[in-house]
Amino acid sequence: MARLRDRLTSLSQPRYLAWRALPLGSFDPRFARLRIRTLVMEWHRTRETPDDKAWCEQTLEALGHEVTPGIWSGEVNGLLWARPRESEARR
Numbered sequence: 001m002a003r004l005r006d007r008l009t010s011l012s013q014p015r016y017l018a019w020r021a022l023p024l025g026s027f028d029p030r031f032a033r034l035r036i037r038t039l040v041m042e043w044h045r046t047r048e049t050p051d052d053k054a055w056c057e058q059t060l061e062a063l064g065h066e067v068t069p070g071i072w073s074g075e076v077n078g079l080l081w082a083r084p085r086e087s088e089a090r091r
Helices: 002-011 052-062
Strands: 039-044 065-073 077-084
Touching: 039 052, 052 065, 052 077
Parallel strands: none
Antiparallel strands: 039 077, 065 077
16 A cells, blocks of 8 residues: 555656646646657547647647557547657657
8 A cells, every 4th residue: 555655756756747737728848848759648639628629639749749649549538649850859
């Protein structure tokens, strides 16, 4: 049980980024500074933001990533995979 509690605690640390807690239409500026190979994001459609999937895709693409759907993706929620474009990955 202690291992699970430690794991859950580590997931709440600031290194894990979230757009959800930010005002509509904005994103955590740390995403623009990430130098990553792969980002997996779970998105959810809400009443306030019915086009969350498109918004996430467009924002990640604007940050220099190639975006592909994850193993599951529906109308209400799903996964997105984002990888830096070749030119971005070499910077």
